[in-house]
Amino acid sequence: MHIVAVLALPGVVPFDLATPLEVFSRVRLEDGRNPYEVRVCAPASTVEAGAFTIRAPWGLDTLDVADTVILPGCADVTEPIDPQVLARLRAASERGARLASICSGAFILAATGLLAGRRATTHWIAAELLARSYPAIDVDPDVLYVDHGHLATSAGAAAGLDLCLHLIRRDHGSAAATMAAKLSVVPLEREGGQAQFIVHEQPPVPRGATMEPLLRWLDESLGEDLTTRKIAAHAGMSVRTLNRRFREQTGTTPLQWLHQARVRRAQYLLEATGITVDRIAGQAGFGSPTAFRDCFKRMVGVSPQAYRQSFRSTPAVAPAP
Structure with missing residues (x-):
């Protein structure tokens, strides 16, 4: 059984958290079985998630046995991350687990240092801050997701759904991913290199500037x-x-x-x-x-x-x- 651990940190974005729970739990192989066991884990038994509180049934020790770790975004990307969490994530990567972030979850993955020297993405509105905060990362704000095999990042909200379907297709082929996509009522066809729908704001110019x-x-x-x-x-x-x-x-x-x-x-x-x-x-x-x-x-x-x-x-x- 492939264990998918979805990490809920304080301020977790509910949409990002729910996406992998729904998508991976709906996968069915030809024999009818679900190849994934999805676990929500957290540093504490309860986690604040904006309008409500989440009760996480699993602790951080789930990261020690997970095959895939999903990192949903958090509302405040500047909030320091518990060093114990970062250490567990690094250890999970070292033993071969696959780590994937959704939206601003890229900031959690970046804090581990595992993305240094690699291309990554996040929600376009946070891409500049990610690039400033972690200059060793090649931040690409124009794509839906970036997959390095054992490390993956995705853009905002719906792009997390694209990434989850991509991971299922990698694990079990197009048939399983197509069925998961149909159950989620979304197309399977969007590829990771497709551009995010970005609002192309002009670079800010200080008032009084000659231009x-x-x-x-x-x-x-x-x-x-x-x-x-x-x-x-x-x-x-x-x-x-x-x-x-x-x-x-x-x-x-x-x-x-x-x-x-x-x-x-x-x-x-x-x-x-x-x-x-x-x-x-x-x-x-x-x-x-x-x-x-x-x-x-x-x-x-x-x-x-x-x-x-x-x-x-x-x-x-x-x-x-």
Whole structure:
């Protein structure tokens, strides 16, 4: 029997905790048996989980016998982790157990030191903090999950479900994973390299910075045919000076900033209107619908139409001209 230990630490995120419990407990092989024994373990018998309290039936000694250890996220990723927990996790890894994190559970796995020098992911909103806190980790905020075999990390919420199904497929093949996916009413097809649906916020610019008026003008001029030379002329500086000052204050180039701003506008139009994709390409400032689709797919990870189907908040009716 393959023991799956789900570690509940103080402030555990209930969704992250429930996902592996539901998915692994629903697996059935051809002979009808479930190959997994799922155990919720914790440092104490009760654990606060936001709106309610969890009573964990297993202690940390479960980590000593588990074949797979799942680390759900916690509400406060800056909260220090009990050294005893970290020691147990390292010991579990050393004896060959598989460790996998869901969402901000990557911070727990990172604290063990086991991710140093490796690629990992977490919820996109926490990726920058993870990278700052653990500079030895190659944090990739654009994927659903990263699997190194004995160590795995996943992005926010639903990506934890993707990772659990991926692990089941690794253990028992596609048939078992497909049945688990059907019982969870989710598709099996999403691969780990698919991009998270990230809100592409522009890098913050301090108030009073010399680039602030230029950025405001750029945001108002997204639909125009802008080049670095035109932007430099509007700013009254050379292209070389523009590039240098722009990178100093935003951390990126003028054209990359434009791409991000145009994709953000396109995301809004796809979510809030029924305007055709071709018209959105023009309103967002892309030279052609093909260029728009290519850039959107590269930055968001799915096509504009697929994004609209997932996030549309209004009926698919184009507004009257």
